[in-house]
Amino acid sequence: MLIEDAVSPGTPQFVIDSYATLAERARTQSFGLIEEDVIVLDTETTGLSVQDNELIEISAARLSGREVVDRFDTFVHPKQLIPAEITELTSITNADVADAPSAVEAVAALADFVGGCPVIAHNATFDRSFIESVKGGVNVSDIWIDSLALSRIALPRLASHKLSFMADLFDCDSVSHRANADVDALCGVWRVLLVALTDLPQGLMARLADMHAD
Incomplete structure (x- = not known):
């Protein structure tokens, strides 16, 4: 997919040119402490409602710089059967x-596995x-970073901020x-977002930091 086809109508050329450099810069640029010991996480569930549905898979990767240095993957046994449409979607x-x-x-x-490190999802x-809705569960982390919200700030001219869209656009998994x-896809997209930021x-960065001073 070309960057020109992935941005909103009327996007200035200098923005398109900047977006076109992100993937390559993400492969080489370093960001210091902000990219040390962070956890990238995703889950699969039996549905969208936290009240009515359950976890069926949890996956996470520990990042240190550009490297995945450790992984966590597990299926989860739910109390309910997995709906056919979820099996069709996930193959679980x-x-x-x-x-x-x-x-x-x-x-x-x-x-x-997380050990209190920041979690990106x-x-x-x-x-x-x-x-956190698991009864009898434990606190995983006090710091959660929403890459969806972050992508809307860092890449406001993209036509979509879906993970699949950005992973394809920036040559991530x-x-x-x-x-x-x-x-795996989010590990790559996360670095693109750091470059874009x-x-x-x-x-603007100072104002964003002030908004989240706590």
Whole structure:
């Protein structure tokens, strides 16, 4: 996909030119402490409602600079059967999760893996709400970064901020509606967002920081 085809109508040429450099710069640029010991996370669930549905897969990667240095992947055994449409979307079957850890066990193991580090997720409210709604579960992290919200700030002229759209545009790993594949895609997109943020005016960055001073 060409950058010209991925931006909103009327986007200035200098913005298009800047977006066109992001993928290559993301492969080489360093960002210091902000990219050390962060966790990229994704989940799969039996549906969209945190009240009525459950976790069926959790995947996470620990990033240090440009490298994935550790991984966490587990199916989760739900109390309900996986709907046929979810199996069709994710390829996760009831047989896959039959002997998997319970949600409580899986979230506890995830918390050990995260170790209190910042967690990055695309539409983080969704993943966080499912993880934190597990009865008897533990706190995974106090710092969650929503890459969806961040992408709307860093790349406001994109026609879409879906993970699959950005992963394709910036030559990151593709999205397959499986947690581990989506984590791989987000690892790449996260670095693109860091580059894009460095291109924002310093005054705007300062205002954003002030908005989230706590």
